[in-house]
Amino acid sequence: MKKLLIIILIGVGFYQWSVKKSNPIVTPDNKSQTASYQDSNTVKNAYENRHSNVQVKGSGTVIRILPDDNEGSRHQKFILQLSSGQTLLVAHNIDLAPRINSISNGDSVLFYGEYEWNSKGGVIHWTHHDPNGRHVGGWLKHNGRTYQ
Structure with a gap:
């Protein structure tokens, strides 16, 4: 009986861990979500710990619009300032997703x-869909419109 209880507890723990690491879930309103990346401090933590390849969700204010990067895949580029004060460069692939034409500081x-x-x-x-389906689809939202 004790062994069975331990096995069940280990199974439940593994299940909860695997759910946090799962691929995004597409909800009825077609918004991608990943449970383990909903924390608003994820970007700050990734920066402070020098982590990369981290799927994040957040918001910021445009403080600078940069020229497009037209070498290779074209990217619209701008800098956001987050509520923490941290700045973040957005590199939005405009060969795979619509450009945000109306963006301003x-x-x-x-x-x-x-x-x-x-x-x-x-x-x-990766603020766009992956046409090959191998990467989590991302997005940008500006003035009520989603760009993906």
Whole structure:
């Protein structure tokens, strides 16, 4: 009886761990969500610990719009300032997702993508769908519109 209880507890613990590490769930309103990355401090923690390849969700205010990167896959680029004060470069692939034409300094942008560490605050990319289906789809939201 004791062994059975231990096995059940181990199974439940493993199940809960695996759910947190699972792929995104598509909800009825078509918003991607990953349970383990809903913490608003994830970007801050990834930066402070120099982590990369971390799927994150958050929001920030546009403080600078940069020229597009047109080498290889084209990327729209801008810098967000998060509520923590941290800055974050957004590199949004405009060969795979629509460009945000109406973006301006001071605008609020929500994001879901992959964080890559750098000394300036980090970069968010994969803010679009993966046409090959091998990577979690990301998005940007601006003025009520989703860009993915």
